[in-house]
Amino acid sequence: MTIGIIGAGNIGQAIAKRMASAGIPASIANNRGPSSLSSIVQNLGAGITAAEIKVAAKADIVFLSVPWSAYDDAVAGLGPWGGRIVIDAMNAASVGPEGFRPAELGGRPSSQLVADRLPGARVVKAFNTLQAAALASDPHAAGGRRVLFVSGDDAPARQEVARLIDRLGFVAIDLGDFEMGRRLQQFPGGPLAGINMVQFP
């Protein structure tokens, strides 16, 4: 299984760091190109390589961790997806002087809009609810395991993402379809977004 990460900022690097800690190789890409990531990948750990976006996008599981305002541009010309999984770690909001401003989604789940844009991809929403620093830190916290929420309309894809989450040391809680994700997991508004939850045995 290969992993690609599109977006190498706070969240992309947090995901890559967890992959390195779990011994799972991953490629990571940004807007400026792989040479701009050389010192960053050295600090992320073994197995993490800088790549062009189109290379990272060929992985079996592709993370999208770019600003909402940039995702349309970031995925332009990528594919075909051929049933591969795309994990939407984005939050559909922009930051302004007055705080977070939700994007206009017409009442639809943000990940459904992402899925519309990526025909043939199996889109799963996950890795969006923790702040980057919490996501980057050891998921084995205080004797328990940190929780990541999963939602999407493709149940087998959700299960596959849950298995990856388990390999990374987190606990996956499957919320169900995109609409449940919109209500519970989506930021801003979802009550589980921003919650740093730890499950104890």
Ligand SMILES: NC(=O)c1ccc[n+]([C@@H]2O[C@H](COP(=O)([O-])OP(=O)(O)OC[C@H]3O[C@@H](n4cnc5c(N)ncnc54)[C@H](OP(=O)(O)O)[C@@H]3O)[C@@H](O)[C@H]2O)c1
């Ligand atoms: N920060 C958090 O705590 C947090 C928590 C949960 C979810 N999120 C969500 O995660 C996503 C990323 O947030 P972030 O804080 O990691 O952002 P960030 O630190 O600003 O990083 C954004 C990354 O996206 C890349 N990028 C921008 N436009 C691109 C394009 N057109 N094509 C390819 N790559 C592009 C940037 O590349 P360059 O470096 O080359 O500019 C950069 O690597 C957002 O949707 C955010 O809502 C963030």
